[in-house]
Amino acid sequence: MKNLLLFITLFITGTTCLQAQTKTLHDVYGGIELTLPVVMGNGMGRNDNVILFRPDGTFNHQLEKPDWKTRVTGKYTIEGQNVLLQYNGGSKDKFILEADGDLDAGSYSLLKLDTYNSIPPGYYGFTSSSSSGGGATGMIFVGTSGKRGLYFDGKGNFTSNRSSATMVSGEGIGGGGSSKDSGAGTYIISNGILTLKYNNGHTEMHSFFSRPREKPIMAVVDGNIYFMEDDSKSKETVASHPPEKTNAGSTPISNSNTSVNSTTDAQSVLNNANMALGGARLDAIKKLQVTASTMGINALIKMDLDAQKVRVEQRRAQQLILVEQLVGDEGWQWKNGKKQNLPATRILEMKQSLRGGPLAFRKVNISRMEDVKVQPIKNNMTMITYKIDGTINLAILSSANQLAGEGIKLNQLMETAAFTSYKTVDGVVFPATEVQTNGTFKSNVSYDSYIVNPNFSDSDWRAPSL
Known part of the structure; x- marks a missing residue:
């Protein structure tokens, strides 16, 4: 049912060692804000929010950029427990520095990523998907999905794989295809810089931070949040992939004249x-x-x-965090003790x-x-x-x-x-x-x-x- 989970938000929790009296930050924080519709069938939104705070009062939230170590995307100040962000483009944000060191963003939390020079061994996965067209748009419906996997053995060796699939349907056509590529090599990490040296001679550099102390183990690669997967089959699958690029058999798009339009x-x-x-x-x-x-959020829909x-x-955890209500064409939202109109x-x-x-x-x-x-x-x-x-x-x-x-x-x-x-x-x-x-x-x-x-x-x- 569309929207049966209207904008559920993912809170990632954990512990850090910062104290409320801290006047500057010198760490990378990361968290996911998920907005899941609470009515069946409507999609969700996700924002991987990863921020590098520096003790000079600047920050960078674009860790996917090659110059992430020096890039400045805004400035911050700390007033009591409030961490106030001023982005270069003019927008503002506010987090609350909690007693346990987490940054409370109001609808989700940011955790300190405290491992910059080592990688907890295991398989890390990130999944993405998208769709467009279809319906009464008059356009062909195209849906794609993909997954990136990285496996680190803890001894300086890694394997990686990427897979993607496409489904196409529309007026008179239907089908799809898929592809895979994979690789292996050695890695080193130092001060948040991950260097991957593939067996075929190719070298890549990424920003990498992790939080190994609590499950699920979380890592950030180029600003995207990955989670360690316990699925041993996934690990074996990644480890068994050869380092060269391969194409999985594609399903050809086929013509069909059997549309039912009357x-x-x-x-x-x-x-x-x-x-x-x-x-x-x-x-x-x-x-x-x-x-x-x-993902740890429970919803009651009436x-x-x-x-x-x-x-x-x-x-x-049985604590009410958000209420949204609609009556006819008007509605309101209650969050953090405040009530406002729904957009x-x-x-x-x-x-x-x-x-x-x-x-x-x-x-x-x-x-x-x-x-x-x-x-x-x-x-x-x-x-x-x-x-x-x-x-x-x-x-x-x-x-x-x-x-x-x-x-x-x-x-x-x-x-x-x-x-x-x-x-x-x-x-x-x-x-x-x-x-x-x-x-x-x-x-x-x-x-x-x-x-x-x-x-x-x-x-x-x-x-x-x-």
Whole structure:
């Protein structure tokens, strides 16, 4: 269901040794801010925020640049517990220096990366994905995904691999391809500079910092945050790759003349999807309560479909950290003890939650779909593209007419989700897990429970105490 996890934020926690009275910083800090929609199917956003603070009051947040050691992207001051950042472009930021040394950014935390001259042995992975086009844009839908892996043996040897895959579908075409390349060699690290010397003579230099004391072990390579993976199979796979570049077999894009575009055929496909996902029981949903979790964040979602109300409560370690609520066309957000109006873009996203996932195929929503196009694609699946209220949507149905994935175009970006398992509650087939993407980032979300037509009271919609 689109947006069923509306902008969940990842907090990375840990311990450092800085004290609140510190007047300057001389360390690299890193953390991830994830915004995951709390309604099934809408994608997520991710910002890897890595900052090098210097004792002269300058900082650099562009560690991917070759001159990262000397580059200055702003200045900072420390006033009490507040770390105030002034970027060269004029924007400002504020962190709170906590007693344990973490930097609290309000919606996420930055951790001190304290290893500059060694690398904890293991396999580090970074995954990315993106998508564009498709739907009623008139453009071909293109989705890509990729992974970078680095394995260090702790004895000066490394192996690396990169893989990417592309899926293409659209008017009369469908297919995709994949590629891989890998390498091996020796490495040295000194003062945050990682030098990789490949067996074929190629040499690369990267910025590298790590935090080995707590799991998951985190490392930063050129400003991107990697995590050590415990999957021994991944390690063996990387270690076994030869150092030369290879191309995995590509699937050729094939022509198809079997698109289903007539109104009658499209209506039949939509009706079949409605029946496969629950039929009359799906149509009878008036209210819905969902619990979901991802990366240490738990979310409680309450939806009143007739009243057009959505509420998302996010908790970390049972502590309430964020509440967002929509009623009709207006909404508010509570965060850090403060309440403010939701911006127009967030209102649009939360409205989408009322017709995401299987809810999209309630008959009341089917009747509102415009510009519906139905097209067979690979693996006996069917792609449906349509508009509701001018918003472009797409849905992928399996051969059993179950919802295998969906997407929505918001803010000129096609956000997508793939449903990987299901659970049936009161006769309705809901996603149990999904992979969400937005731009270049990916995350797994677990939908832990569903309550169909719960009894909400006025207290369920009250704002937290300020």
